[in-house]
Amino acid sequence: MLLTSLITGKEHLVSLYGQAVAARPAQAAALEPFRQRHAAHLQALRALLPAGGGTFPASPAPPASSSAAPSPSAVSAVSVVSVETLRDAERRAASARPAQMATASPALSQLLASIGACEAVHVVALGRVRD
């Protein structure tokens, strides 16, 4: 249960970056590596799903999918994901990791600690990407 919600959260981050990359050509090159790191996190989380668990289709989320729920700050469908939105999402993700680790398996806990560290770095690194 925990793992699937972690995967869902990560899919949302990947999708947010996909939207930002698609909608902001000026920042696309700068943001794409961030998206790729999240995609790597997503892959690592999915790898922890029990093998053959038919209940969890591991369909790769299309990068620029607009089907995912927009961030709370997105008022309309046209509103473009800003760098600040990404930064907020990263910050929330990183600060949620410690609590998520409390009940996780040792392997997942360790993975989440590393993912959270990457997200914390992203918060700072996004400060260098012009909105």
Added chain:
Amino acid sequence: MTESAAEPSKAPTGDALDRALSAEHAAVYAYGVIGGKTSGALLKRATAGFDAHRARRDQLRTLITRRGGTPAEPGPTYLLPFEVRKPADAVRLAVLVEQRVTTAYLELAADRDPALRRLAALAAQECATRAYGWQPKIGDPFPGMGRGGADVDAAPAEEAGSEEAGSEGAGSEGAGSDAASSESAGADAAPGQEARPEQSAQGGQ
């Protein structure tokens, strides 16, 4: 124990805590060296890092004592992975130290004690962020895991480099004058010295 049937939890609480303390001891030592070879903005960064690691070290000591253990004392000296002569070397060492301490905290993050996991998670985030502050470049999506891109090249922290003009001359041996030329660190830093972390043998790929 029963809930982790799939995971042979070989490391009881004490070990990971002890290793985290050892890593912090080494970090405090290294930051002493780093502070001695930097000036201006870099020295400020070094001082902040020193203080942060000292605080974590004290926290870990207290935790170990409270659990009935005996916290290890720091070694009298530590073998640095390469000679630190210039600010660029100091930056490279700082990045390496932060990566190693991050790794130690990732081990602690797998502990059974949720309080230690929490501490480890927060400390790992701080270490990774500090490493980025020294060298603003992200290679590895999994900080501290030792997979792939643990690349410690000596690309200097660019903001630190540009703020370096007002050097206080705190470093002896004219270290301050080297700060501006730290861009060339990759080429001339400690020739022939082993710059890789000794635990790099673990890196599978």
